Amino acid sequence: MKLLVCVKQVPDMESRFKPDSRGVWFSETDLAWRMNEYDEYAVEEAVKLREQLGESCELTVLSIGPDRVGEVIKKALAMGADRAVHVQDLDAAGKDPWQIASIIAGYAKEQSYDIIFTGMQSQDRGSAQVGVLVAELLGFTCATTLVGFAFADGVITAKRELEGGLKGVAKLQIPAVVTCQLGLNIPRYPTLPNIMKAKRKEIAAIPVTELLKEEPLAATTSFHPPAKKGGGVVLEGDVGELVEKVIAILKDKTAVLR
Amino acid sequence: MKTLLIGEYREGRLLESTYELLGFAQALGADSSLFIVAREDQLPAFAGKLYLADAAAAGEYNPDLHRELIFQAVEQEQPDYIVFLHSSYGWDLAPRVAAKLKIAQVSEISAITAGEFEVGCCNAKMRRSVKPATEKAVLTIQAGAFPVLQPGGSPQIRKLTASLSSNLEFVGYEPAEAKDVDLAKAEVIVTAGRGIGKKENVPVIHALAKALGGELGASRPVVDAGWVEHSHQVGTTGQTVSPKLYIACGVSGAIQHLAGMKKSDFIIAINKDKDAPIGEVADVLVVADVMQFVPAMTAKLGR
Numbered sequence A: 001m002k003l004l005v006c007v008k009q010v011p012d013m014e015s016r017f018k019p020d021s022r023g024v025w026f027s028e029t030d031l032a033w034r035m036n037e038y039d040e041y042a043v044e045e046a047v048k049l050r051e052q053l054g055e056s057c058e059l060t061v062l063s064i065g066p067d068r069v070g071e072v073i074k075k076a077l078a079m080g081a082d083r084a085v086h087v088q089d090l091d092a093a094g095k096d097p098w099q100i101a102s103i104i105a106g107y108a109k110e111q112s113y114d115i116i117f118t119g120m121q122s123q124d125r126g127s128a129q130v131g132v133l134v135a136e137l138l139g140f141t142c143a144t145t146l147v148g149f150a151f152a153d154g155v156i157t158a159k160r161e162l163e164g165g166l167k168g169v170a171k172l173q174i175p176a177v178v179t180c181q182l183g184l185n186i187p188r189y190p191t192l193p194n195i196m197k198a199k200r201k202e203i204a205a206i207p208v209t210e211l212l213k214e215e216p217l218a219a220t221t222s223f224h225p226p227a228k229k230g231g232g233v234v235l236e237g238d239v240g241e242l243v244e245k246v247i248a249i250l251k252d253k254t255a256v257l258r
Numbered sequence B: 001m002k003t004l005l006i007g008e009y010r011e012g013r014l015l016e017s018t019y020e021l022l023g024f025a026q027a028l029g030a031d032s033s034l035f036i037v038a039r040e041d042q043l044p045a046f047a048g049k050l051y052l053a054d055a056a057a058a059g060e061y062n063p064d065l066h067r068e069l070i071f072q073a074v075e076q077e078q079p080d081y082i083v084f085l086h087s088s089y090g091w092d093l094a095p096r097v098a099a100k101l102k103i104a105q106v107s108e109i110s111a112i113t114a115g116e117f118e119v120g121c122c123n124a125k126m127r128r129s130v131k132p133a134t135e136k137a138v139l140t141i142q143a144g145a146f147p148v149l150q151p152g153g154s155p156q157i158r159k160l161t162a163s164l165s166s167n168l169e170f171v172g173y174e175p176a177e178a179k180d181v182d183l184a185k186a187e188v189i190v191t192a193g194r195g196i197g198k199k200e201n202v203p204v205i206h207a208l209a210k211a212l213g214g215e216l217g218a219s220r221p222v223v224d225a226g227w228v229e230h231s232h233q234v235g236t237t238g239q240t241v242s243p244k245l246y247i248a249c250g251v252s253g254a255i256q257h258l259a260g261m262k263k264s265d266f267i268i269a270i271n272k273d274k275d276a277p278i279g280e281v282a283d284v285l286v287v288a289d290v291m292q293f294v295p296a297m298t299a300k301l302g303r
C-alpha cells in the first residue's frame, strides 16, 4: 500500500494580517508559521493507517512552498511519515486551488497511491477545494469532511460530518482521496527520538515548474480587513476596572443581573 | 445572467437553506433555475424551471452520480454560474462539477461587491475579493450570508435520470448524539474557547456561568480535545442558541461558531486579540487575558 498525505504551512491565526505589496494576499513579515490544523488530523490518520498496515505500507508527505515549508515536512516525518516530497515554489500562495491540485495530481499520477489524505480546507485560504480536485484529476473515489475513518479488506469506511451533529457513513473503494475534519482523531506530538529519527528520512525536492502545467482559473483582486460593522464597545485596561465596567454594562443593558 | 442553483434535500426533506440560493440569485440580479435531487412531494415553492432527479433512484449522497445529473442540467440550461450552498453537500460536490467543466470555483461567498465576490480568509479575520477567470463559474455561498427568499408557486419540472457505477456507496445516517443540556433554553451562556488554554481551566468558565445562572457552552476545539462534552458545543455542527446574554471566553469568532450564536441578545467577548473576528458581533469586546478576567468577574458577582 502506498499512502500520501498533503500538508500546507499556514500562519498562526492569531497574527495580525497586513496586505502584501500586490494587495492580493498577506505580507509574510513578522508571521509565525505552523501546520494547517486540518492537515494535522490528516497526518495523524495516515500515520495510524501506516501503523495498522505495517512494513508493507509506505507513507509519503508532500508540501508545496518555499524553504520554510521544510518545518511542516519535518513535523510530519517526526509524526511518522516515511519520506517526503517538497515541491519548491516561491509563489505557492499566488496559485489558485486548481493549480495547487494540478501540482499534487501531477506528482501523484506517476506514483500509484492507494489513499491520499488531505485536510478538508486550509485555515488561511479556506476554499475546501484542493482534495476533491486532486481526486477528480486522478479519477479517485473521494469523500470529504471525515470525522471517522476505518480501513479493512481494501475498503474505506468514512464517516462524514454533516450539519447539526448528523453524520453520514459511506464505503469507498480505493484508490481514494479523503479530506479530514477537525476532531477526526487526536494528533500526536512528535517525541524527541522521533524528531531525531526524522532527520535521517529522505526529502526529495522537485521544482514546481516540473509539475505545473495549468493556468489559474480564478484570481484574487484584493485582500483586506472586513468592513467594520461598528456598534460594539472595546474595553481595555486594568482587569479590576474592566470587571466593574462589564458589570455596570450588564446592569444597564441586560436583565440578567436584576 | 443565468444561474443554476443546486438545492438540498436530506433524510426525505427539502432543506430550508435552499431558499438562501434564491436570495443570492436576487442579490446578483440573475435569472435562476433550480436543480435538486429530491422526491416529488418535497419540491421548493418556486415558479421557475426545476431540474429534478428522483432521490429514490439517485440517492441522497452519491456525488459521482449527482455530478453527472448536474452536468446534464448545465448542458440544457447553459448557466453563467452554478451555485451551491457552502455546506457538507455543497463543498463536497462543487469542486467535482468545477473540475468536470474545468471552470473556476469561488468558495464560501459572503457578499457581492462591485461585481466581485467577497470571501472570508485567515479564519474569518480578513477578506478576499475574487474574480473567476473563466466565463462560467461554480460558486458556493456562505450559510446565512444571503436572505432566505421564498417566492412561492410551483415549478415547471424537467426530469433528469442517469445511471453510473460508483466506487462510493452511501450506507446511511448516524443521528446526532443525545443532548444532556438543552442550550437553546438557557438565558445565559458562558462559552469556553481554545483561548482558555487547558482542560483544567474549564471549571473557571463554568463557575462564571453558574454565578450568572447560566449554562456552559464550548467552541469546537474545546470539544474535539475532550475538555467539554459535545452537547455543549455551539455552532453549525453543534447547537444554535440565542440567549439573553452570551459571553465568549477565548473564542476567535470563526464563521461556524458565529452561525450558532450571533442572534444572542447581548454578546460579550473576552479576548486578548483586539482584532479577533468575534469583535464583529460582540456588543462588548473586553481585551484581556481570559484567565485573569473571568475569575475576577466571578468573584465580584459572588459578593
Ligand SMILES: Cc1cc2nc3c(=O)[nH]c(=O)nc-3n(C[C@H](O)[C@H](O)[C@H](O)COP(=O)(O)OP(=O)(O)OC[C@H]3O[C@@H](n4cnc5c(N)ncnc54)[C@H](O)[C@@H]3O)c2cc1C
Residues within 6 Å of the ligand: A014, A182, B123, B192, B193, B194, B195, B196, B218, B219, B220, B221, B222, B233, B234, B235, B236, B237, B238, B239, B249, B250, B251, B252, B253, B254, B255, B256, B257, B260, B270, B271, B272, B273, B276, B288, B289, B290, B291
Ligand atoms: C465544517 C466545519 C464545522 C465547524 N463547526 C463548528 C462549530 O459548530 N462550533 C465551533 O465553535 N467551531 C466549529 N468549527 C471550527 C471553527 O472553524 C473554528 O476552528 C473554531 O470555532 C475555533 O474555536 P476557538 O475560537 O475556540 O479557537 P481559536 O480559533 O484557536 O481561537 C482562540 C481565541 O482565543 C484567544 N486567546 C488565546 N489565549 C487567550 C487568553 N489567554 N486570553 C484571552 N483570549 C485568548 C485568541 O486570541 C483567539 O481569538 C467548524 C469548522 C468547520 C470546517
